[in-house]
Amino acid sequence: MKQVLHIFAKDARHFWPEILVSLALTAAFARLYPYQWLVASVTGFGYGAVAGGVLPVLANALVILVPISWWLLISRAVHGERLVGNTQFWLTRPYEWKNLLAAKLLFLLAFLYLPLFIAQCLLLAEAGFHPLSYLPGLLFNLLLITGVLVLPLAALSSVTSSFAKMTLVLLGVVVLYGGIVALSAGLPSDTTGSVASPLGGHLALAIVLCACGTVLLLQYAARKTLHSWLLLVAIPVLLCAIAIIDPDQRLMNRTYPRPAPDAAAPVQFQYLPNQFQQAITNTAGDSNHFEVDIPLRVSGVADGSEVNPEAVKVAMEAADGSHWESPWQAVYDQRLLSGTEDAKIRFRIRREAYEKFKSMPVRLHVTLALALARVDRVTEIPLPASDFAVPNFGVCSPRTGWFKEPGEIIGINCRVALRQPKLTYVSVLWSKTSCSASQPEPSSGVLGAVWVGLLDNDPAEFGITSVWQTPLNFSNIWESYQKGSGPQPRQMCPGSPVTFTQYSLSGRTQTDLTIQDFHLPGLAIGDTFLLRMR
Amino acid sequence: MNPAIRTQSLSKRFGRTVAVDGLDLAVPDGAIYAMVGPNGAGKTTIIKMLMNIFPPPAGHAEVLGIDCRKLAGKAFSRIGYVSENQEMPEWMTAGAMLDYYRPFYPTWDRALEQQLVRQFDLPLKRKIKHLSRGMRMKAAFASSLAYRPSLIVLDEPFTGLDPLVRDELIEGLIERAPETTIFLSSHDLAEIESFSSHVGYLEQGRLLFSEEMSVLSNRFREVTVTLDSPSPLPENLPTAWLQPQTVDCVLRFVHSEFDEDRTPRELAERFPTARNIAFDPMPLRAIFLAVAKAGRSRASSQQESINVKENAA
DSSP: OHHHHHHHHHHHHHTHHHHHHHHHHHHHHHHHTHHHHHHHHHHOOTTOOSSSTHHHHHHHHHHHHHHHHHHHHHHHHHHHTOSSSSOOGGGGTTOOHHHHHHHHHHHHIIIIIHHHHHHHHHHHHHHTOOGGGGHHHHHHHHHHHIIIIIHHHHHHHHTSSSHHHHHHHHHHHHHHHHHHHHHHHHSOOSOTTOOOOHHHHHHHHHHHHHHHHHHHHHHHHHOOHHHHHHHHHHHHHHHHHHHHHTTOHHHHHHHSOOOOTTSOOSOEEEEOTTSOOOEEEETTSOTTEEEEEEEEEEEOOOTTEEEEEEEEEEEEEETTSOEEEOOOEEOOSOOBOTTOOEEEEEEEEEHHHHHHHTTSOEEEEEEEEEEEEEEEEEEEEEOOSSOEEETTTEEEEEEOOTTSOTTOBOEEEEEEESSOOBOEEEEEEEBSSOTTTSOOOGGGSEEEEEEESBSSOOSOOSSSOSEEEEEEOOTTTTGGGOOSSSOOOOBBOTTOEEEEEEEEEEEEEEEEEEEEEEOOOOEEEEOHHHHHHO | OOOSEEEEEEEEEETTEEEEEEEEEEEOTTOEEEEEOOTTSSHHHHHHHHTTSSOOSEEEEEETTEEGGGOOGGGGGGEEEEETTOOOOTTSBHHHHHHHHGGGOTTOOHHHHHHHHHHHTOOTTSBGGGSOHHHHHHHHHHHHHTTOOSEEEEESTTTTOOHHHHHHHHHHHHHHGGGSEEEEEESOHHHHHTTOSEEEEEETTEEEEEEEHHHHHHHOEEEEEEOSSOOOOOSSOOTTEEEEEEETTEEEEEETTOOTTHHHHHHHHHOTTOSEEEEEEOOHHHHHHHHHHHHHHHHHHHHHHHHHHHHHO
16 A cells, blocks of 8 residues: 555656646636526526626636546556556566556556545535435435446557557547548448337446456556457447447347237337338438338327337338348337327338339238336426426426516526436426416417437446536427417416426337238438428 | 575566577675677566566566565565666656655765765756656665665666776776675676676576676686697597687687586696696687677577477478
8 A cells, every 4th residue: 555655646746737736727627617508597508608798608608628638647647657568667667567557557546536526526516406315416426427438548558659659540540440430330231220129228337337447457467468459459340340239139138128918008009101201311311211201190108107119120021022121220209198099100211222122012010129117206396597406307497588578597407416317208388478467367378398318227427527417498489480370379377387297117029010001101302400400 | 594586486478479488597695797699689678577577477486585476565665777768757756766766765965965966966857758868877876875775686787888887887886896696687798797796697598607706707717728730529528618610720719617627637638738728717708708698509400400300200
């Protein structure tokens, strides 16, 4: 321990300018980040930087600058007793490798983790959360930061001899990654947009943690630089392998088990053949794929339940025996409640497959991976004029606009601790008349609703901030800006009841639907995003 | 008594180049062993393997009874290592460096440290990066001698130093000699001749000889045979006769296996008509030059014969 402290003290003396810069940036981050919340509460820009002066811009910059300062700090600490080469002064001195490694860890603990932990606690307190209540999340976030930033940077430092060489390697990694992304975009593939198994993220994190940890141990214990490099190169290879294996049927079957034969289906789907359909493509981006919607009639969702189609797999078979099957693809923005009647399940198909099947009827077999949720808690809160806490959700603020009268609220911004909240359906009645004119009748309002949060999430999301902003973009927000189309809801008034319905995951399953005589729709070249909005 | 350093068939290649070729070496405890050889002979590679800076891929080596592959941590508290190309904590002052190293060594002698600082006239408040080459070496020596190591390993320690600094360092080293084993490499024969007790000669990764300095001096003689008439260089001379040449009536060579009793008798029998046979002791430099030239001459002869065979084939 004596040697650990001795080396630590030497490093602290040597690298005081780097430490000072990192501490100053972290302190500035903790001090300035809350300005973003103030800006968002006025303008509605969740990550607003236009209004509010230079401070929110600086806060945004600090989100990048703080990790850059860690990059320098980690490099300097490791390269202080560099592990590559054969002329280092410490190699023939009585350094115990375990003590050296422990000293470097202590250095990071003191000048990276501790300041970050304090900054995150301060942010939580500033946002209205009690930091000690979020201790597991804070520690999990530190684990994520370790896996995503600290360990990879430390491992890279341990196989390079200087900050400049490490930077070159990092640039090389960025260029390589860019090249792979560019290459994969140009390749004809069905896997784009494939669903990631919940297991995949954890597995990837575990691989990075294990591999980088092993590299560090290998370097400090034996300075096996070649072996370490091979191990580092193996990380992206393994991650790519996971990405490919991820949509594999077996993994999906495990995550979304098929229901027992006698079990009641959580939802029934029926194909709506007469609905207007178009296959769409985004000419500005990937023109090798088309997106096809399958219009469905929905029934059978129990009261108090929510069904979320998370992934779809499509198999197409023509009369001449030709066959095409998609991989698992993610499904977005489809949440089915007991009152939901229609849904559209969208899948991607390669241009060649589309051209082949477009002129013939096909037998379409659709497999949906479903997440099932049940209402966990309902909280109704009369909308106050200032910040209000929503139990098990976060702290929310009514959002006013620049051009609104005092008291008129055009939205709600929420701050959540460490991660997205549980899946929540937020609804509120918007007033058609001015709040100041008279107390609006509750029945005269227009329902605005929004889904936020996730069904299953980790104790924390990766990020140096401990407080995330969740702007509630209500379903009628766009209508309120349209002109000349009759009376539109204008704003929420103080006292309007806001309902937060929180859901908990009750299970996952698969369901199948076979459409005997399916015709691929005609092609509309356009922008996918605009078509979706309309 | 166990040797301080012992190697068996120690080998190392860099790609296709053989840097060390089956080295068998024993450095007796308490010796001042100088390993000499031309640049590129493999001296630094051997030392780096001994110090486990890179582990030997083949063969075996022990340093102070420890397998060199396991040499790490505490074991270095008994070893002082100084190398001409070793890095130092440049940002520290010389004083701070000594302060930093001190707690690593249980046997650090504060009084000896101060003595060395005085002896070397070390500027304690100056940063290492601002020290001259000589001063850097002095700082390295002070930081490697102050804990009274059982073994001092020096890799080309005096290269590029002015004679004054060299003498100061050698003096400091000799003062430590009674309590330690010193193993150093050098390509400068003059600098080690004055104080080494043992010497090994390395060429192209192979140890050509390794023995006590006095034995070596006794073993080599420059032999001058004055014949009664001019004659060509005789054929089939013994391999122990290095660099034989004749000028008129005089045959000269270096005898590498000189024996005070046997050699004069043998030569008298071989050259019965010789008018005079003289045996002159040789300085170390002359011995090494003779050995080196003979080695190169042998190597080129072997290469020539290989070429001839290849051409014939």
